[in-house]
Amino acid sequence: MLVRERMSTQPVTIAADVPITEALRVMRQSQVRRLPVLDKDDRLIGIVSEKDLLYASPSPATSLSIYEMHYMLSKLNVTELMTPDPITIPPDILLEEAAIIMADNKIGGLPVVENDRLVGIITETDIFKVFLELLGAREKGLRLTLRIPERMGEMARITTAIAQLGGNILALGTFLGDDPTTAIVTVKVVDAPADQLQAAMQALGLEVVDSRET
Amino acid sequence: MLVIERMSRPPITIVGEATVEEALSILAEKKQRHLPVVDADENLVGIVSEKDLLRAKGDDAIEKVMTQDVITVTEYTALEDAARIMADHKISSLPVMRDGRLVGIITETDLFKIFLELLGAREEGVRLTMLVPEEKGILASLTREIAQMGGNIVALSTFRGEDPTNRMVTVKVADAPTDKLVAIMEALGMEIVDVRGG
Numbered sequence: 001m002l003v004r005e006r007m008s009t010q011p012v013t014i015a016a017d018v019p020i021t022e023a024l025r026v027m028r029q030s031q032v033r034r035l036p037v038l039d040k041d042d043r044l045i046g047i048v049s050e051k052d053l054l055y056a057s058p059s060p061a062t063s064l065s066i067y068e069m070h071y072m073l074s075k076l077n078v079t080e081l082m083t084p085d086p087i088t089i090p091p092d093i094l095l096e097e098a099a100i101i102m103a104d105n106k107i108g109g110l111p112v113v114e115n116d117r118l119v120g121i122i123t124e125t126d127i128f129k130v131f132l133e134l135l136g137a138r139e140k141g142l143r144l145t146l147r148i149p150e151r152m153g154e155m156a157r158i159t160t161a162i163a164q165l166g167g168n169i170l171a172l173g174t175f176l177g178d179d180p181t182t183a184i185v186t187v188k189v190v191d192a193p194a195d196q197l198q199a200a201m202q203a204l205g206l207e208v209v210d211s212r213e214t
Numbered sequence: 215m216l217v218i219e220r221m222s223r224p225p226i227t228i229v230g231e232a233t234v235e236e237a238l239s240i241l242a243e244k245k246q247r248h249l250p251v252v253d254a255d256e257n258l259v260g261i262v263s264e265k266d267l268l269r270a271k272g273d274d275a276i277e278k279v280m281t282q283d284v285i286t287v288t289e290y291t292a293l294e295d296a297a298r299i300m301a302d303h304k305i306s307s308l309p310v311m312r313d314g315r316l317v318g319i320i321t322e323t324d325l326f327k328i329f330l331e332l333l334g335a336r337e338e339g340v341r342l343t344m345l346v347p348e349e350k351g352i353l354a355s356l357t358r359e360i361a362q363m364g365g366n367i368v369a370l371s372t373f374r375g376e377d378p379t380n381r382m383v384t385v386k387v388a389d390a391p392t393d394k395l396v397a398i399m400e401a402l403g404m405e406i407v408d409v410r411g412g
Contacts, residue, residue, distance in 0.1 A: 001373060001384060054268035096335035103326055128301055131329040134371045137294035145215060153361035155370060160358060163351035173332045174369050175215055186215055210216060
């Protein structure tokens, strides 16, 4: 799965030379938490997040009047609060590579750039939706969690046993186990009886950690 | 995989009488974005987010700015259900309860790390993405073929396909030559979308 397949194309952007009050208004209106900042030639020069703006806004506890505060904010431009030269990615990298970059740098969104042009933005939320899909979170079925030994052919044995019972696998995901010799597999299955499935897994010598209908 | 396996505990909390300023300094120190609010008996009474706090006055009491109707999960909620609740309610953290007591907190960031695991993002191997026809037993043939050629599956996940007749499968395989792997998958009728690593 590539970033291109899940990014938002035509992201909402903001010009560098507008007041932060305008940036806040745009964010609220378009319900986004960050805006790529473009210069006059539509080149990406920064990114500004709602949090950057909120931290910069004077707390209502200051002695400034509402009028003074608004005046101050309207004098402060996006350029002064944006993160310049943000980390960007090309559209053809893997979704999980984008996820690693976000996790390692503790950032919630990455502008996607191709041929020096901003072509999209991908956020934690976009990746979150894929995560739901991956585990079949919105599908009904029997959900089994298994602890399996980390050895060759284990996955083949599991999926074959499910197929033999007439089961259809809606989702399957592998996680790290408690130690390097085991892995955790979560699988969502329809069209096979729960008791038979559990028995088949146990017959394979696998530990059924959890079993539930969803 | 259940919430209990990945939640943070014990959760860092704040009392309703504390001020916004105090809460913000705790968040900064602990690098968190949310704080569950508890009363003197440690009952959960609300939750505040960094954003709630930034929009409030520094000397406001937490109980004035917190969200009172808190959505919670239990330790035995499936991780993907926790993820679905967060996505549906557009929230990024959930207090975890046991018998009406707060025992932990699970956040979007915790789930994010699991996502990386699921795709074997930090492991070595050939990574194949393919469109697989939606038919019973297809994953069984796929995994069997990989095992037969000596490959070890380090991660396997399924996604929505382009239409209901197929689905997208990403698999990361160690100990198998890339060209042979690709040839075998094509022979099974898989459409190879992307190959990398190895």
